[in-house]
Amino acid sequence: MNQGDETDADAGQTPGDTRAARRAASPRKRRRKGWVIALVMVLVPVLAVGGYLLYLNVLVSGNVKHAKLLPDSGPTDLSGKEITQPDKNGTNYLLIGNDGRDGVAGKRSDVMVLVHVPEDRHNVTLVHFPRDLYVPIPGKGKNKLNAAYAFGGAPLLVSTMQNMLGVKIDHVAMTGFDGFQRMTDAVGGVDVQVEEASTSEGVEFRKGTMHMDGKTALTFVRERKQLSEGDISRGRRQQAFIKALMLKSLTPSTIANPVKLRGFLNAATTNLTVDNDLTVGKMRSEGFAMRGTRGGDIRFVTAPFSGFGRSPSGASIELVDGKKMTQLGTAIRTDTMDSYQE
Template sequence: MSHSLPDQASPPRTRRRGRRILAVLLGLALLAVGAMGGFVLYLNNRISHIAVDDTLLPPDAAQGNDNPGTDPADGESEPLVESPGTNYLIIGSDARPGDAGRSDVIILGHVTEKRDKVYLIHFPRDLYVDIPGRGKDKINAAYAYGGGALLAKTLQNLTHVKIDHAAKIDFTGFQRMTDAVGGVRVYAEEASKESGFTIQKGWNNLNGEQALQFVRERYQLKEGDISRGRRQMAFVKALMVKTLSPGVVLNPVKLTSFINAATDNAVVSKGLTGKFLRSEAIAMRDLRGDDIVFITAPFSGYGTAPNGGAIDILDQPRMESLALALQDDKVEEYLADK
């Protein structure tokens, strides 16, 4: 019985075939890395080109960095505390015909120094407060009188903390961002009948148009603008949670659509650079839904202004407690003491 010798030519062919396969895999990997690199560069470029508005915040001297002084246009600024955390003014504008100059959503966002909590404090637009240089009026009027700078100064005088950054976005942007992430799941405290659909008490899955109606509604709600504010906070939280989910963050199509919607419909103060936003996003990458906490600025009831308008009456003692909590980066203690 004859025995054939092993084929000596076979291993080199196998090795060459293996090298070719390896080369193809490496090539595909390099293409993937290149594509991802291009995607990241695209996102960086979009973020870096968000419109900047220097008037969203007061000048540095009016923020407590120098002697406060007096601005003849909008009154005195009080001495401020730079809290360990970071404070953001977020302005939402419902830019419908005839609504010029309105700030429908006013939020003071406080990110803790450890970047482990985000507190979003909603200031009802009918809250009756002192507006620098204008006397007492609804807080919404501050934006109409002097734009973001006067609104920021009004909030700073209430809290005595410096507002570090500001952003303004119109409601169309919220609608587009909602559709970009594939809709949101929002909890409603009250039911309501909207145009073409019904909001049920409890959880609701909403697309962009439905979300827009959800945050605009107030006439069917028990506490009017206060209830609408809670709806707006619930929506903002739902959008944040959905945006931070792997289904969006790891999906280039959805993430690109979201970034496009946000950058097309937002203006920011000059400190909100692309580099800063990226570093903040990385620092807060472990945030979950329970780490985003909503607060309504304290008010003690409802009343009527001298001009006959309906107002929300500021709870001054509780406001002072909230101000101290912001200054010390201890908002959780304020909430525990409620």
């Protein structure tokens, strides 16, 4: 056959015909190329999000400090026998806001809030414990509740509260008041319900909803001398603020905003100390499980007291309502806080 003879399928076809034929002859290549493009389009955002989450994990892990904040044993009765806890009773967190360096005995704890997260992760209850409650402190006799922290740091405070309630506290988190201020600013401020009007440090707090930045919120939760019930009223202010901050931090405007989320997590964990068993993974899982929490799902109560009095040394104290405290402890221990009435 001569060199000029037509020897393949392209003979007599125009260039356009040749390209069309080649395209028709290679559908697998085209499909493969399409899958590659689709895969890249999916992987790029996934890797970007995954990388950002990894970055946040590293940030939080680097900030959070761990320490021995829990006692070696659970709650005991008057005879010293440990009180048995149900297998499924939710999770109890003790939040401590202190006025000194984290974890240092000799300082006083100004905020003591027990957060009960039920097994089904709905209707979270925050119980405020007034710092002047007059209670038995293991090995120290009777004294104000916040003296337990001064005598023996977080472990002694936890033991005191566990015995008072008959409830095991699973985890402890401690931070200074400045941490609350930074968290508030990181989310762009919070809307707090003001129950009682006052004027503190040049700031006028009027009844109703008030938007507060970090500095204003700090002034709000510290005030007690102008309030009708002193430390009790301040406790209610702290509850209102914590609720506002909690709700703002769980909104899409915070969680879905990379800049705001990073700022909040950094502020929340910079001076945060937690017990050795509370890993960053556990904190992340708990936060994810509670992402749908709304205002109506959060309930605040104050630990029951029957009135005011004076200690043998003449200090102003709040007297524990023993009967109601037992009811509160039972409701927490059996995960039935919905039935508890103040």
